[in-house]
Amino acid sequence: GAGVSQSPSNKVTEKGKDVELRCDPISGHTALYWYRQSLGQGLEFLIYFQGNSAPDKSGLPSDRFSAERTGGSVSTLTIQRTQQEDSAVYLCASSLQGVTEAFFGQGTRLTVV
Amino acid sequence: QKEVEQNSGPLSVPEGAIASLNCTYSDRVSQSFFWYRQYSGKSPELIMSIYSNGDKEDGRFTAQLNKASQYVSLLIRDSQPSDSATYLCAVKETGGFKTIFGAGTRLFVKA
Secondary structure, eight states, X not given: OOSOEEEOSEEEEOTTOOEEEEEEOOTTOOEEEEEEEOTTOOEEEEEEEETTSOOBOTTOOSTTEEEEXXXXXXXXXXXXXXXXXXOEEEEEEEEOTTOXXXXXXXXXXXXXX | OOOEEEOOOOEEEETTSOEEEEEEESOXXXXXXXXXXXXXXXXXXXXXXXXXXXEEEETTEEEEXXXXXXXXXXXXXXXXXXXXXXXXXXEEOTTSOOEEEOOOEEEEEXX
């Protein structure tokens, strides 16, 4: 696609429910990143995928968070048993292998009530 | 813990002035550096990338990199009210692809 696409744009969920956030990167981009941004804060790295290599999961805050990337394209970030502190904007970005600038999607605003 | 530090601001400058945004990083061998602009409620958008020591100019924007001092800056000349946003400094780890972001500096340009 022309840009990084994320869905849904907004998600309100009840505490304890599971949620799935989707990211469709720019066509041809082999690198994909997930970040989290709480209100008024900077970007917190969550996970990075590069081609067929094992993902860098070092930023995932707990075992309730997981992500997968199918076929080297679309990625899904799953948060199990959501907590109120999970409320944030979840941003996905992609970049070309060997080219390091990352381009962001519009984000998913998650609210846990 | 590798870190990217920015003054949170807010930085307030009058229209037409030069805005200077600064960033320091802890990973001495980082190779790639970026400045992103983020308007309120929007996603970050890339403004500049810089990989070598010295200055890189693009229109009203100049990025400056000093690897010895582990310092990168962004100058905005002839600042406009539309430049009012949060500016995020980002550093890519050497040997990997994880990009670490600073917390951002809020810039206000007064008309």
